[in-house]
Amino acid sequence: MKYPKLFEPLAIGSAVFRNRIFASPQGYYNVAKDNLPSLDEIAYYERKARGGFASVTVGDCIVEDSTGTHYPFLIRMEDRSTLPGLAAIADGVSRHGAVASAELSHAGMYARFVKYPDGSVYGADSMKNANAQRDTTQGGNLYGPVYIENGKYGEVLEMPEEMILRIIDKFGAAAAWAKTCGFGMVTVHGGHGWLLSQFMSPTVNTRTDRWGGSFENRMRLPLAVIESIRKNVGRNFPIEYRFSGSEASEVGYDIDYGVKFAEAIDGKVDIIHVSAGDHEDDRSIVVTHPSMFMEDGINVKYAAEIKRRVKTPVATVGALTDPEMMEDIIASSKADIVELGRQSLADPDFPLKARTGREDDINKCMRCNTCFEYTGxxxxxxxxxNPEIGFERDAQIPRPISERKRVLVAGGGIAGMQAALTASKRGHEVILCEKTDKLGGILRCEANVPFKKHLHEYLDRQAARIAQTAIDLRLNTEVTPELAKSLKPDVIFAALGAVPYIPPIPGIDGANVIEATELYASPEKAGAKVIVIGGGLVGIELSVYLNSLGKTVTIIEALPNLVTDDAGMHLLAHDEAVRAPGITILRETTVTEITPSGVICKNDNGELTVSADTVVIAVGQTPLRSAAFALYDCAPEVYQIGDSVTPSRIVTATSQAYTIARDI
Ligand SMILES: Cc1cc2nc3c(=O)[nH]c(=O)nc-3n(C[C@H](O)[C@H](O)[C@H](O)COP(=O)(O)O)c2cc1C
Structure with missing residues (x-):
């Protein structure tokens, strides 16, 4: 056994955890009517259990819908019609040998989507398709520990004592309901800025009654909730308490306070689950969900500090992808349990693969936050x-081939590699041609970028998988129509990719001008002062990279917004990253000429000159469509996929390649 500590079982009360790897709470918003668990949701959680996780937690089950929900599509624990759906999730997870847990949550002052007396729904306007009509008795008010005139979502009223007492009961009732539905554990959500963390927070909870002010008073609600749950579920039923070990922001509490809190709940709960950050603070949400710009295991330090001070088993979470690191965390007593969020999506078979010596085949999460973006x-x-995520039910359907086809894949980038692998796995004969001497496509240029480490590993892993199959790989081979016809394929995948777009700006041919992918590969070609033309993903990430190498960067973007200005977790991470000293952004500014000493540009203030040693072009890609079109009559079935259709994201290329190859 390569990871003996990671796979050591753990018995807590009535629950047996078969290893130390838990799937951390991840809400699922593709619910059925009235927020009942959908078949897709059941399959989603069951899939993680099938992959060997010891526990799988359903995220954000709301204990009191009228006051506590922060999203209109969360499971309502008060609703008795959730029984068959929740039972199916609990069964689906436990019949695969994992412990099913329900995360019990109340959003407090960050609740949204409550209904006003006139029937309108607070917050609904901000949602696409918000079918958020609720039967609420609360008149749409938001309640938190104290009155706040201008809270993030409007006025917050001080929660009256009778409401506090009622919510304590609701936590207990929700836990009892989870147990009735077949769950083997509950996870109290006491972190990330929601109700319980609002009450424990020294900065937020300045109440002067018995529910606030002193530490003892701030602890009253969390402890009462634990007691209420315990009363409802009994001694043997495990209670996991999730909270932020540190809020990791200028305004939030730090690890010393986190330790104090953990000591106060030590022995009263069965697992202390140490997360980090404050979900509602844009700058610390990227600590809760560590961005790709942060190191692996960045939040383990908080769990380690708490582990030294408590007797209760401690769980850690955040940016964990490597079984060796996880083994070390447990072996060196930094935590007893590791919890995986995004990694459980990148590869739900993580535990099984690590246990059976297939760690090289684990898809490691790149922390691109595509998952988050799609939930929103x-x-x-x-x-x-992982193209099966979101389609877990569909992915379970076996698709035996009716006839073995000869498949030619033209292009060995992200899409081409995936198409070749999927087609080959199903038993087709596959020839994969790549015109360069390496698989991986355009993204290989980012090989040396530290925050793209996991992307690079992914490309290597796909290439290694190809090497292990019967795929006939032909490097340095460009697929011309003549070659394609001569190979007599039944199916062609035209996965030819795209090339950088070079805009017709005067001076573009200057010796000081370089295209983004070339500079990524050879950053030494840049001088100390760099201008990046284009504030899209490529331009921003390249700027962050160049800045980390000590260069001063000016990003010039013609549009009012950078891509970072959109919502989305990864973009928040970008936003944080581009605030670094040494990065300047000029918006709504158009470059009119590139000169040997920089650029001339114009915006509403008129013309301006920006000096630099190097000017980088990062304004997008041109799909190789005509090369793809030329292959259309070279086989009975032809599929154009990936960037050669329209330059897009990794998720689009993988999904398209996998799905079509799965169906040929
Ligand atoms: C798509 C998605 C949904 C999540 N939903 C929840 C949730 O419902 N409740 C919760 O406590 N945390 C939620 N999280 C946070 C994760 O449980 C985890 O703490 C966080 O992603 C950091 O771990 P990771 O780096 O392994 O992803 C969610 C994370 C993601 C990516």
Whole structure:
């Protein structure tokens, strides 16, 4: 056994955890009507259990819908019609040998989507498709520990004592309901800025009654909630308490306070789950969900500090992808349990693979936050490197091939590699041609960028998987129509990619001008002062990289907004990263000429000159469509995929390649 500590079982009360790897709470918003668990949701959680996790937690089950919900699509624990759906999740998880847990949550002053007396729904306007009509008795008010005139979502009223007492009961009732539905544990959400953390927070909770002010008073609600749950579920039923070991921001509490809190709940709960950050603070949400710009295991330090001070088993979470690191965390007593969020999407089979010596085949999460973005935009999950996420039910359907086809894949980038692997796995004969001497495509240029480490590993892993199959790999081979026809394929995947777009700006041919992908590969070609033309993903990430190498960067973007100005976790991380000293941003500014000493540009203030040693072009890609079109009559079935259709994201390329190859 390579990871003996990681796979040591743990018995707590009535629950047996088969290893130390838990799937951390991850809400699922593709719910059925009236927020009942959907079949997709059941399959989503069950999939994690099938992959070997010891515990799988359903995220954000709301204990009191009328006052406590922060999103209109969360499971309502008061609703008895959730029984069959919740039972199916609990069964789905436990029949695969994992412990099913329900995360019990109340959003407090960050609740939204409550209904006003006139029937309108607070917050609904900000949502696409918000079918958020609720039967609430609370008149749409927001309640928190103290009165706040201008809270993040409007006025917050001080929560009256009778409401506090009622919510304590609701936590207990929700836990009892989870147990009735077949769950083997509950996870109290006491972190990330929600109600319980609002009450424990020294900065937020300045109440002067018995629920606030002193530490003892601030502890009253969390402790009463634990007691209420314990009364409802009994001694043997495990209670996990999730909270932020540190809020990791200028205004939040630090680890010393986190330790104090952990000591106060030590022995009263069964697992102390140490997360970090404050979900409602844009700058610390990227600590809760560590961005790709942060190191792996960045939040383990908080759990380690708490572990030294308590007897209760401690769980750690955040940016964990490597089984060796996890083994070390447990072996060196930094924590007893590791919890994986995004990694459980990148590879739900993580535990099984680590246990059976297949760690090289683990898809490691790149922390691109595609998952997060899709929960917000379409209420479903997607993963850039796992095309089955969001389609778990569909992925379970076996698709035997009716005839073995000869498949030619033209292009060995993200899409081409995925198409070749999927087609080959299903038993087709596959020839994969790549015109360069390496698989991986355009993103190989980022090989040396520290925060793209996991992307690079992903490309290597796909290439290694290809090497292990019967795929006939032909490097340095460009697929011309003649070659394609001569190979007589039944199917062609035209995965030819894209090339950088070079705008017709005077001076673009100057010796000081370089294109982004070339500079990524050879950053030494840049001088100390750099101008990056284009504030899209490529321009921003390249600027962050160059800045980390000590260069001063000016990003010039023609549009009013950088791509960072959109919502989205990864973009918040960008936003944080581009605040670094040494990065300047000029918006709504158009470059009119590149000169040997920089650029001339114009904006509403008129013309301006920006000096630099190097000017980088990062204004997008041109798809290689005509090269793809030329292959359209070279086989009975032809599929154009990936960037050669339209330059897009990794998730689009992987999803398209996998799905079409799965169906041929
Ligand atoms: C898509 C998504 C949904 C999440 N939903 C919840 C949730 O409902 N409740 C919660 O406490 N944390 C939630 N989290 C946070 C994770 O449980 C975890 O703490 C965080 O992602 C950091 O771990 P990771 O780096 O392994 O992803 C969510 C995270 C993601 C990416």
């Amino acid at each position: 935009s379409i209420r479903s999950l997607r993963c850039a490197i």
